[in-house]
Amino acid sequence: MNTKEHYDLHLYKYYSWIYGGFKNKIEENLKFFKEQKIEPRDSKIVIDLGAGSGFQSIPLAMLGFNVKAIDFSRKLLAELKENSRGFDIEIIESDIMNFDYYSGFNPELIVCMGDTLTHLEDLNQVKNLITNSASLLNHNGKLILNFRDLSIELKDENRFIPVKSNNEKIFTCFLEYFPGHIKVHDIVNEKANGKWEQKISSYNKIKISEKTIRSIITENNLEIDFFDIKNGLLTLICVK
Numbered sequence: 001m002n003t004k005e006h007y008d009l010h011l012y013k014y015y016s017w018i019y020g021g022f023k024n025k026i027e028e029n030l031k032f033f034k035e036q037k038i039e040p041r042d043s044k045i046v047i048d049l050g051a052g053s054g055f056q057s058i059p060l061a062m063l064g065f066n067v068k069a070i071d072f073s074r075k076l077l078a079e080l081k082e083n084s085r086g087f088d089i090e091i092i093e094s095d096i097m098n099f100d101y102y103s104g105f106n107p108e109l110i111v112c113m114g115d116t117l118t119h120l121e122d123l124n125q126v127k128n129l130i131t132n133s134a135s136l137l138n139h140n141g142k143l144i145l146n147f148r149d150l151s152i153e154l155k156d157e158n159r160f161i162p163v164k165s166n167n168e169k170i171f172t173c174f175l176e177y178f179p180g181h182i183k184v185h186d187i188v189n190e191k192a193n194g195k196w197e198q199k200i201s202s203y204n205k206i207k208i209s210e211k212t213i214r215s216i217i218t219e220n221n222l223e224i225d226f227f228d229i230k231n232g233l234l235t236l237i238c239v240k
Helices: 003-009 022-035 056-060 074-083 123-136 209-218
Strands: 045-049 068-073 088-092 110-111 142-148 159-166 169-177 182-190 197-205 223-230 234-237
Touching: 003 197, 022 056, 022 182, 045 056, 056 068, 056 074, 068 074, 074 088, 110 123, 110 197, 123 142, 123 209, 159 223, 209 223, 209 234
Parallel strands: 045 068, 045 110, 068 088, 110 142
Antiparallel strands: 142 234, 159 169, 169 182, 182 197, 223 234
């Protein structure tokens, strides 16, 4: 199953829940953007690549940005639309690699967060996305990246990762490692009519190490203004 099918047929139903709930994620990202002094200055335009249900788009709109929210999942974008009424957010259903859809926006900020980068097909796509973003940003514009470093291989039972659970649902990931990518099995055990049902869907994620992402950023004449790694999750703010 490819990534789009995985989201459309399986993951979209649990997406906000596994991240701790829609409201909590909005508050978390709003706090982060404020701490990093991310605020509108010139064009006020921000492109959110892999916007999903709006974890980045909505807090950025709260801060006064004109947000272009791009994602290929119609169902996640429907959730964004429902929760973004009154905000300056343009919803665009498209693959984030379709650069023609957002090449004329003149952004001062581009964000690609929530592990979106690892959903691309290979490192060449990662390079193309960052190169394109760097060329689109206006002077002193910023690119914010946030993704999980999957280059360190887990072994044996550590490949089973408990993600989220309550009395009705249990979400677990199982990881299979290959030379250039990881096959992620999302396993959901969900209670329906008093009985537990298991649903499993798999898709690939690519490996992007800290060394690799730093090299790509440098090649595109971007400077790293902020770097953080927490529980394997890398966050970078790059300046043009």
